[in-house]
Amino acid sequence: MVVEQPGDVSVAAEDCLKVVYAATEWHAAEVTVSSLRERLGVGAPTVSEMVRRLRERGLVTHEPYGPVALTGEGTVLALRMLRRHRLVETYLVAELGYTWDEVHDEAERLEHVVSDRLLQRMAARLGDPDRDPHGDPIPRPDGTVVRPAALPLELFGRGEAGVVARVSDADPALLRYFSAQGIGLDQRIEVVDRRRAVASATVRVGAGPDAAEVDLTDVAGGALWLVRE
Template sequence: MTVSELTTSAQDYLKMIWSATEWSETPITVSAMADRLGVKPSTVSDGIRRLSKQGLVTHAPYGSIELTAAGREHAVQMVRRHRLLETFLVEVVGYGWDEVHDEAEILEHAVSDRLIRRIDEKLGHPTRDPHGDPIPSANGHPHTPQGSPLTSVSPDRTVTITRISDADPEMLRYFTELGLAPDTRLTVVAHRPYADVTTIRLSDRDVDLGPSAAEAIWVIAS
């Protein structure tokens, strides 16, 4: 079975399961998947059972969901499709980085492997998408994400943004206004846990970030 032979929901489930542990060590659960998809847990449970029968996942009752080797292969292919499409939409079509996630969610199920190869060639084989998420290689090898959450960086350290979560388009637009994007350099001034504020210094000003904004940013040492 190829990834194109899977149903749209199966493709979505596998991609979500894999992506959940790319930047976190916590495997995803049925309830968490249901929350993200906006469906009932019973609907997700039915889908997971079908994937289990196909040998693509393992799932202990009320426990986390794990991909099998075959499931992981299909999931990585879907992640590659999604991130190449996002990159193509930004670099070639002219979309904003806050506009591409939903478009790529639709297109990734319709494009052929041949078109994905052509897009990859057209873009010069990019290694990350507009948000900094690594793009798996053509042979299905996922590149290891680099970076640490901004919230974990000690004050007075200068760092470079390596990735910004694309979960919230409004937040991406906010970051655009602030001048925050992958490759932006900044200095962590202070974490104020009781005020839920992280203060960063850009080249010309200090900026206070709330918890959701600070948690969306991953950085590496400059």
């Protein structure tokens, strides 16, 4: 399965396929026309027409009022776009000094116009990375994806610890907050206390004398994915 070759689909269709894949990448979920509308920020008629055309192309499956799912060919195109998006994000951070909360929108624009030749040179310059600045896996040119065995922080109980493998990029403000608290990829986090009644937890960030305790709401904790120690 090769993801470097461009497909003859529109920019909007590429975005739609990418969103469908990403929505189910880290956890099982049904993708509906309504959820696509929210994620893509367009009207319901536009999304419905887009899904209809993708279904006719054999890129998605969809029945009225049912979920939208990628076909094999749709998955190939989605992985191609994710590779482009995540490589661009990584390049912006590593080579151009962007912070991890700034790169998503830039990559959304650039992923559709960067040539395959330039993308290959960017990957080589970066040492062919296997993850982006947020820990999301970068699909390889052959379409394979290596995802760490990470779990959301909310599944960790008091006294349990792990290393941050992924941070959701859905909320740039939350990414800035994590940066201020020293929370990032490969950082150790231990749950010191969990208060289910008020949907929050206290975690210890780091190890040794430099470790610091931070209070996180369950919403913030839900953006962190850890590999258990």
